[in-house]
Amino acid sequence: xxxxxxxxxxxxxxxxxxxxxxxxxxxxxxxxxxxxxxxxxxxxxxxxxxxxxxxxxxxxxxxxxxxxxxxxxxxxxxxxxxxxxxxxxxxxxxxxxxxxxxxxxxxxxxxxxxxxxxxxxxxxxxxxxxxxxxxxxxxxxxxxxxxxxxxxxxxxxxxxxxxxxxxxxxxxxxxxxxxxxxxxxxxxxxxxxxxxxxxxxxxxxxxxxxxxxxxxxxxxxxxxxxxxxxxxxxxxxxxxxxxxxxxxxxxxxxxxxxxxxxxxxxxxxxxxxxxxxxxxxxxxxxxxxxxxxxxxxxxxxxxxxxxxx
Numbered sequence: 001x002x003x004x005x006x007x008x009x010x011x012x013x014x015x016x017x018x019x020x021x022x023x024x025x026x027x028x029x030x031x032x033x034x035x036x037x038x039x040x041x042x043x044x045x046x047x048x049x050x051x052x053x054x055x056x057x058x059x060x061x062x063x064x065x066x067x068x069x070x071x072x073x074x075x076x077x078x079x080x081x082x083x084x085x086x087x088x089x090x091x092x093x094x095x096x097x098x099x100x101x102x103x104x105x106x107x108x109x110x111x112x113x114x115x116x117x118x119x120x121x122x123x124x125x126x127x128x129x130x131x132x133x134x135x136x137x138x139x140x141x142x143x144x145x146x147x148x149x150x151x152x153x154x155x156x157x158x159x160x161x162x163x164x165x166x167x168x169x170x171x172x173x174x175x176x177x178x179x180x181x182x183x184x185x186x187x188x189x190x191x192x193x194x195x196x197x198x199x200x201x202x203x204x205x206x207x208x209x210x211x212x213x214x215x216x217x218x219x220x221x222x223x224x225x226x227x228x229x230x231x232x233x234x235x236x237x238x239x240x241x242x243x244x245x246x247x248x249x250x251x252x253x254x255x256x257x258x259x260x261x262x263x264x265x266x267x268x269x270x271x272x273x274x275x276x277x278x279x280x281x282x283x284x285x286x287x288x289x290x291x292x293x294x295x296x297x298x299x300x301x302x303x304x305x306x307x308x309x
Contacts, residue, residue, distance in 0.1 A: 025106035189271025199266035222277025272300030
């Protein structure tokens, strides 16, 4: 098999998102990475689904009601044996029931697949007793010939990294930019309640003036206008925000370029009630204005001793 092409496909991109994506192809060619990519795109995903169940799952998914997520399934030879031959019939049934679908077929050169299994020190999943990995790869390629001919997209991952494959699938199945696809979670927390284990980035804002020491603002939170204006309007905060935004402008494109699908930013103060809340919301607003997909939360706000407590 030639190693020169990296991607061969039947159409350049999808004008509308198919109801069902079937991921198939050669073992070791990147099916698991593809499944994770579709999960990041918001699909309901199932690994190694028997073909005769695809229609039933699609019907139960809520797609017809406009409330369900699109479906992505992996169908392969690992455990299905002769039942894999039912895939063509399953696709025909989807069309008969007016579900749109796309078939993503992943492959790589024989030698690349052999090398990947050697590096992983794992046997090929369909290798017979005494059969070499290379012979199993060649036999699998023959068994998959018919479904390859039906594929909407044939992607050769011989010369692709995992990141390359993710970017290629995203370019085919979404019109969103890489920046829009990265989910950014900005949250506030209080250091006295413990460090957040889930944060990729932590910024400590305890050096800023604390509204807690003002009796009028003590029972309020960073959600209240008085506290928010005090925190954000302070000269120290203004100087900090200028530097903080410059840092975000520097690091965020790097995370996008690395293909990171989720990023968590924790903003912490002493109790998670005043400064961190105001600055977490300000950070989320700034990132949203820059085109990122952002949601915010406040971990320790329910612990705050407020007037309504």
